[in-house]
Amino acid sequence: MLSHSRAAVLGSPIAHSLSPLLHRAAYAEAGLSEWTYDAYDVRRDGLAEFVEGLGPQWRGLSLTMPLKEEALLVAAQSTPLALQVGAANTLTRRADGGWDADNTDVEGVRAALADAGVGEGRPARTAAVLGSGATARSVLAALAMLHVRDVTFVVRDVARESTLAQARDHGMTARVVRGTDDLAGWADADILVSTTPAGASDLIAQALGSVIDAGALAHDAPTGQVALDVVYADWPTSFARAVATRGCTVVGGIEMLVHQAAAQFELMTGRPAPLAQMQRVGRSAVSG
Secondary structure, three states: OOOOEEEEEEEOOOOOOOHHHHHHHHHHHHOOOOEEEEEEEOOHHHHHHHHHOOOOOEEEEEEOOOOOOOHHHHOOEEOHHHHHHOOOOEEEEOOOOOEEEEOOHHHHHHHHHHHOOOOOOOOOOEEEEEOOOHHHHHHHHHHHHOOOOEEEEEEOOOOOHHHHHHHHHOOOEEEEEEOOOOHHHHOOOOEEEEOOOOOOOHHHHHHHHHHHHOOOOOOOOOOOOEEEEOOOOOOOOHHHHHHHOOOOEEEOHHHHHHHHHHHHHHHHHOOOOOHHHHHHHHHHHHHO
8 A cells, every 4th residue: 555645636726725625634534644635726728637647646636627527538437427417526546547537516515405404304396506517517416316306597698508408317397597587587496506606696696686675576585495605715605695685594615515525535535534524624714
């Protein structure tokens, strides 16, 4: 066994990532003093070269934007879930030196929503998803696990056909609205999820506040409504604040990040993740 095992998060930009903090905290809690975890700024066209240059001590890689789709191309094998979603956020080293691709974002979304009560105790049938990219496809897979049957995509221009196709594959009824159109038609869904980058949903948040103030939408959120914003920096986001004013249960992106990181930890190390410690560290980082 190698005396030194390495892992890292790759993406561009990457300086904001909390993945090193979470994984290092997990290593310390689990007593894995021989493991290190770093961050590297890698663009889409540089991923293959970076991965090819890694020595045998490298055990795992976390992938963030814009590398989640590219990761499938450098992997020797991908899990059915990663192929279904069309994106991988995790690469783990194979015995033959190659890499396996997986997607733990799906588990991150599912677990974060489950922690908020979605599931057996709070069944959900409808959802509204802001955005239609790779993260939205991971969200769809998680929503399917939670038995959501109807989804509305809220997009700036045109929804990705691959995302709409995945919704149909899950047996969901899907529709698309643009920007601030038909707020009253989707804002009362059982689950709201913003998959857009920081600031991208500001106009929607402002419009949501306006229609509530104007009485076009009931001030109180539907009973049991849960909203997840995948953004974890500069919390709370404008979207989170807007839906919180209605009494909606709001889940921060740090919850998804921690759960997906815990799943990555287990894939890379083969050990149970110290989830409670990772949650303490992650929540402290965004609340401070």
